[in-house]
Amino acid sequence: MPCDLREEEEMSFIEIDESRCQKDGLCAQVCPFRLLAVEVGRSFPQAVPGAGQRCIRCGHCQAVCPHGALTLVGQEAGPVFRPEKLPDVEQLTQLVRGRRSIRVYRKKPVERRLVQRCIDLAHYAPTARNSQQIGWLVIDDKEELHRLTNHAFDWMRHLLATDDPRAEHYGVAGLIRGWEKGRDGILRQAPGLVVTFAPAGYGLGTMDSTIHLTTFELIAFSQGLGTCWAGFFQLAAADWSPLRQALALPDGQELTAAMMVGYPRLRYQRLPERRAARVVWRG
Numbered sequence: 001m002p003c004d005l006r007e008e009e010e011m012s013f014i015e016i017d018e019s020r021c022q023k024d025g026l027c028a029q030v031c032p033f034r035l036l037a038v039e040v041g042r043s044f045p046q047a048v049p050g051a052g053q054r055c056i057r058c059g060h061c062q063a064v065c066p067h068g069a070l071t072l073v074g075q076e077a078g079p080v081f082r083p084e085k086l087p088d089v090e091q092l093t094q095l096v097r098g099r100r101s102i103r104v105y106r107k108k109p110v111e112r113r114l115v116q117r118c119i120d121l122a123h124y125a126p127t128a129r130n131s132q133q134i135g136w137l138v139i140d141d142k143e144e145l146h147r148l149t150n151h152a153f154d155w156m157r158h159l160l161a162t163d164d165p166r167a168e169h170y171g172v173a174g175l176i177r178g179w180e181k182g183r184d185g186i187l188r189q190a191p192g193l194v195v196t197f198a199p200a201g202y203g204l205g206t207m208d209s210t211i212h213l214t215t216f217e218l219i220a221f222s223q224g225l226g227t228c229w230a231g232f233f234q235l236a237a238a239d240w241s242p243l244r245q246a247l248a249l250p251d252g253q254e255l256t257a258a259m260m261v262g263y264p265r266l267r268y269q270r271l272p273e274r275r276a277a278r279v280v281w282r283g
């Protein structure tokens with residue numbers, strides 16, 4: 001009967017182990033879209049009509065349950081959270097304030113398994129509506145990086161030739177002169193470039209990617225790697241189709257952010273100061 005079928009569909013995205021469920025309603029409280037209904041102390045969680053279609057599979061319902069009573073169908077529960085393993089404030093200070101934009105790299109290539117480890121962890125960064133649309137392209141071939149950088153310099157040459165006001169703003173004349181003498185002011189001769197991409201038209205790709213690469217940068221730093229946002233490269237890719245063609249992202253995907261990666265050649269001894277945060281309190 002159609003009615004039973006719909007009910008079955010709605011329930012099938014979660015499963016409740018009734019021998020474990022304490023009817024405490026925690027799963028219902030954390031659901032961002034209020035897709036579960038529980039009468040605390042009286043009823044087991046029930047999916048509201050249409051819940052299966054609206055669920056974003058964030059896993060909060062499953063993760064908050066202290067009794068392991070709820071299964072989000074088709075999604076692993078994940079490992080146990082251990083708050084005692086969290087870094088303390090001093091460790092976090094060293095991580096956040098000790099991270100530097102690295103512009104002088106060793107020639108040594110970065111082991112792929114190390115970059116992969118950083119990506120696999122950074123990939124847990126939040127995405128809008130848990131859409132998880134961000135893809136990663138890692139380029140670690142020296143000639144390929146040289147070719148791509150040359151395309152980015154062609155873009156700079158074009159800005160200069162067309163009297164584009166950005167030429168002066170970005171100081172492209174000096175950067176081009178440097179490139180001609182073997183200095184790379186775009187990718188800094190980094191042995192690796194990490195590019196993120198998202199489906200064209202997704203809309204929040206830049207925001208999601210920024211969070212992913214910010215997370216990646218901190219993880220990479222903790223693993224002895226150095227990184228630097230490749231802002232010039234990103235601007236060039238947005239503007240210069242030969243660079244986009246050379247990047248050859250998967251069909252329908254567009255570049256959302258880019259970051260250099262490699263082993264730092266130099267070691268910083270201090271945590272440089274920054275202006276105090278501008279905070280407006282209202283209460």
Ligand SMILES: Cc1cc2nc3c(=O)[nH]c(=O)nc-3n(C[C@H](O)[C@H](O)[C@H](O)COP(=O)(O)O)c2cc1C
Pocket residue numbers: 099100101102103186228229230231232233
């Ligand atoms: C969005 C963005 C784009 C950037 N692009 C470049 C770049 O193209 N080249 C570069 O050398 N540094 C780039 N940087 C690095 C900044 O210059 C750097 O973060 C800033 O000077 C502070 O230094 P720190 O990262 O070591 O704290 C970029 C940083 C951000 C956040």
